[in-house]
Amino acid sequence: MAYTLQYGQVTPYLGYLAGGAWLALQLAAIAFVIGWAIGLVCASVLEYGPRPLRWSVKAYVVFFLNTPLLVQIFFLYFALPDWGIVLGSYQAVLLGMAINAGAYLTEIQRAGFRSIRKAEVEAAETLGFSRVQIICYVVLPHIGKVLFPPLSNQYIILTMTTSIAAIFGVEELTGRTYNINAQTFRSFEIFSIAALYYIALTLVASVALYAVGRYFFRIKGRVF
Amino acid sequence: MTMSRFACLLAACLGLGATAPASARSLDDILKAGELRVGVNPTLPPRALFNEKNEIDGFEPELAKAVADKLGVKLTLVQVGSPDRIPFVVADKVDVVMGAMSRTSERAKVIDFTAPIHSENYGIVTTDAKPFAKLADLNSESVTLIQVRGTTAIPFIQKNLPKAKLVLLDNYNDRDRALAQGRGDASFDGIDAVAYRLKIFPAIKWKVVATPEYGVSYSSFGVAKGNYSLRDWLNIALYELHTAGTVEAIWEKWFLKPMDTKVPVTPYF
Numbered sequence: 200m201a202y203t204l205q206y207g208q209v210t211p212y213l214g215y216l217a218g219g220a221w222l223a224l225q226l227a228a229i230a231f232v233i234g235w236a237i238g239l240v241c242a243s244v245l246e247y248g249p250r251p252l253r254w255s256v257k258a259y260v261v262f263f264l265n266t267p268l269l270v271q272i273f274f275l276y277f278a279l280p281d282w283g284i285v286l287g288s289y290q291a292v293l294l295g296m297a298i299n300a301g302a303y304l305t306e307i308q309r310a311g312f313r314s315i316r317k318a319e320v321e322a323a324e325t326l327g328f329s330r331v332q333i334i335c336y337v338v339l340p341h342i343g344k345v346l347f348p349p350l351s352n353q354y355i356i357l358t359m360t361t362s363i364a365a366i367f368g369v370e371e372l373t374g375r376t377y378n379i380n381a382q383t384f385r386s387f388e389i390f391s392i393a394a395l396y397y398i399a400l401t402l403v404a405s406v407a408l409y410a411v412g413r414y415f416f417r418i419k420g421r422v423f
Numbered sequence: 424m425t426m427s428r429f430a431c432l433l434a435a436c437l438g439l440g441a442t443a444p445a446s447a448r449s450l451d452d453i454l455k456a457g458e459l460r461v462g463v464n465p466t467l468p469p470r471a472l473f474n475e476k477n478e479i480d481g482f483e484p485e486l487a488k489a490v491a492d493k494l495g496v497k498l499t500l501v502q503v504g505s506p507d508r509i510p511f512v513v514a515d516k517v518d519v520v521m522g523a524m525s526r527t528s529e530r531a532k533v534i535d536f537t538a539p540i541h542s543e544n545y546g547i548v549t550t551d552a553k554p555f556a557k558l559a560d561l562n563s564e565s566v567t568l569i570q571v572r573g574t575t576a577i578p579f580i581q582k583n584l585p586k587a588k589l590v591l592l593d594n595y596n597d598r599d600r601a602l603a604q605g606r607g608d609a610s611f612d613g614i615d616a617v618a619y620r621l622k623i624f625p626a627i628k629w630k631v632v633a634t635p636e637y638g639v640s641y642s643s644f645g646v647a648k649g650n651y652s653l654r655d656w657l658n659i660a661l662y663e664l665h666t667a668g669t670v671e672a673i674w675e676k677w678f679l680k681p682m683d684t685k686v687p688v689t690p691y692f
Contacts, residue, residue: 202513202648208532277597277601277604280605280606281604285604285605285606288590366592366593366597367592367593368590368592370591374572377506377572377573378572378573378577378591380506380573381505381506381572381574381577382529382577382578383530383532383533384509384529384530384532384533384534385533386507386509386510386513387510387513
């Protein structure tokens, strides 16, 4: 009466799952870029902005860091229509992920700003660098090197987080896995294949990020 | 870590063929243990739900209790969800799985089903502003159907109503809310529980259109593939529960109406 693994039953769905993986990759990438931009603006405000603005950014960060993403998206998708704002599944999930990532990336990038030693900027000024030159040749390379590893980690985490989208009707990898599972009941087989797809997604991202880090920031990291 | 070591670790993590799943308990094992473990899904009221004492209650738990009483063992209810129902059986966490187990030939390749417990009648759930009167009316690009991921209606919709847009949500509560918010035009699904479910939206003028053209499906007990000792006993117990009127009585108590299609009871299985 032991269960027999039958991978042949689920191989016809590999292409369908790959489509879901592609959608997950898209979601993660777009949410990351938007989140990174939000984070950059908010981190700048926290470091250099006026006090009322600083407080409002702080409130945003505290709220989004201390509530689950699932609750945030649930609010965007199911609560906003009561105020007349009806977001589609994909928009609600993307917006929720981007705003949530923005809060995390605010803190990460703020740490980057704080890591610049005053002495380095002063030295550049002494050497007669203009403000633009200071940003290009002193601040950015420094911040890039410091921020690249945590930003990469955040991107990988975001890739995993895309699985939440299935709950709100987005047909990404997890959603499609559920669909096939419901039709075939081959749960072990289909979920293990989905796991392999996720590993492939994150491994490809890890290798790409490793190459970027090594080439642009001379970071000697390891993928494995 | 080298690539080969990584590959070994990966294979170990996924357990691809590395571990044989646990064997299911036979009827004798269950009698010896003095306990029948039944998987139910409390997110499918009134089939199963959490009552005001926060205990699992509903049609399926009550029927499972009647079955356990016939067997003379203690009933243990285990909460399962739609996607993990089968892993629960395979990993020997439950002996019998319920949770609206619709029988399909595809699913019967993986688990064994008993004779039917109850019929499943289908229809269109929509609001009275919509003109839908039959299934064919839904096959249009202007129609958005809101369905629950993993339900039996979906393969039918994909095959027979290909023009309709599909939005798949996680559970029936979300489906009902989305319909009430006007996120879609209709839902084609089981209508047995609709009377019970849609009471919480008194402001919405609901319309439920039965679709006999779809046919009737049946829900059964599910057991591990090859667990014939348990399946055969359950079939006999079910025959007795049907002929005594127990199944119908529990059904009417929870679904607030008689079963739309009576289960044809036969002594053979």
